[in-house]
Amino acid sequence: MGKVNVWVRRIDVVLTSLMAIISALLLAVTVFSHGYYNAEEEVDKIVSYITVMYAVSIITLVLAIIGLYGSCKEKEWALIVFAVGIILCAVFMFEFERQGLANRSKVSENIKVIYLNMLPLNNASKSDIEDLNYIQMKLQCCGLDEGYLDWDYNIPTSCLCFEDSVNPCVEAPKNSGLFEHWDHDQPVMIYKESCLPYLIDKILFIMDFIIGTVFGLILLWISTVMLCIIILCQLRRNDNTPAIIYSSEAKTGKYTILTDPPEYI
Numbered sequence: 001m002g003k004v005n006v007w008v009r010r011i012d013v014v015l016t017s018l019m020a021i022i023s024a025l026l027l028a029v030t031v032f033s034h035g036y037y038n039a040e041e042e043v044d045k046i047v048s049y050i051t052v053m054y055a056v057s058i059i060t061l062v063l064a065i066i067g068l069y070g071s072c073k074e075k076e077w078a079l080i081v082f083a084v085g086i087i088l089c090a091v092f093m094f095e096f097e098r099q100g101l102a103n104r105s106k107v108s109e110n111i112k113v114i115y116l117n118m119l120p121l122n123n124a125s126k127s128d129i130e131d132l133n134y135i136q137m138k139l140q141c142c143g144l145d146e147g148y149l150d151w152d153y154n155i156p157t158s159c160l161c162f163e164d165s166v167n168p169c170v171e172a173p174k175n176s177g178l179f180e181h182w183d184h185d186q187p188v189m190i191y192k193e194s195c196l197p198y199l200i201d202k203i204l205f206i207m208d209f210i211i212g213t214v215f216g217l218i219l220l221w222i223s224t225v226m227l228c229i230i231i232l233c234q235l236r237r238n239d240n241t242p243a244i245i246y247s248s249e250a251k252t253g254k255y256t257i258l259t260d261p262p263e264y265i
Contacts, residue, residue: 020064027057141195
């Protein structure tokens with residue numbers, strides 16, 4: 001059995017430990033998300049995503065522990081299990097990346113269809129109105145497609161524009177419900193832009209962030225696999241060189257000289 005380079009082993013231990021920490025954090029986030037959505041009785045909507053997150057976090061955590069054991073104890077079977085398992089996980093995540101990039105353009109269209117089906121907003125459900133009010137306050141916008149006109153007369157207070165607003169504002173129409181309890185002479189300012197473009201940009205940004213994070217994890221996994229293969233090659237290298245023994249008899253040699261010349265016919 002060959003001797004493993006100490007720096008190769010140290011780098012492998014550091015990267016594999018980092019992978020284990022990330023897997024543990026992902027598992028903790030998955031457990032927290034599962035409990036949160038279960039309490040909100042919305043876990044059925046994301047059960048497939050929760051299952052994938054559980055599988056990826058637990059499998060990579062177990063493989064990282066096996067890889068650390070193989071690297072520290074120089075166990076070939078553990079290093080082989082780690083390398084094969086991480087390669088399979090990387091292939092699975094590459095497919096996830098490919099589907100995410102391929103469906104990126106479809107996401108915006110699906111979002112438009114989902115939210116435009118809420119129109120007219122006067123007939124939207126109570127839960128949809130609450131969600132939209134939250135979106136309007138967070139993204140500083142009003143309405144979905146045509147701005148505040150989507151609300152007709154019943155413009156909600158979530159459309160009110162504040163002094164520190166980043167997005168543009170416009171004066172609310174005089175016949176809107178906002179003036180019913182407004183005693184000041186100053187105009188009521190509301191957000192001018194509709195929320196749908198901001199919402200799509202926000203979701204695509206989150207999607208791009210997830211895809212980039214997954215790509216970074218894949219690079220980390222591939223790095224640990226390469227180091228694992230290097231360690232396996234060093235372990236299987238034969239560094240035991242047999243010793244050469246010299247003797248006085250080998251120098252002089254035990255030979256006899258032929259005194260009789262050969263006979264030629």
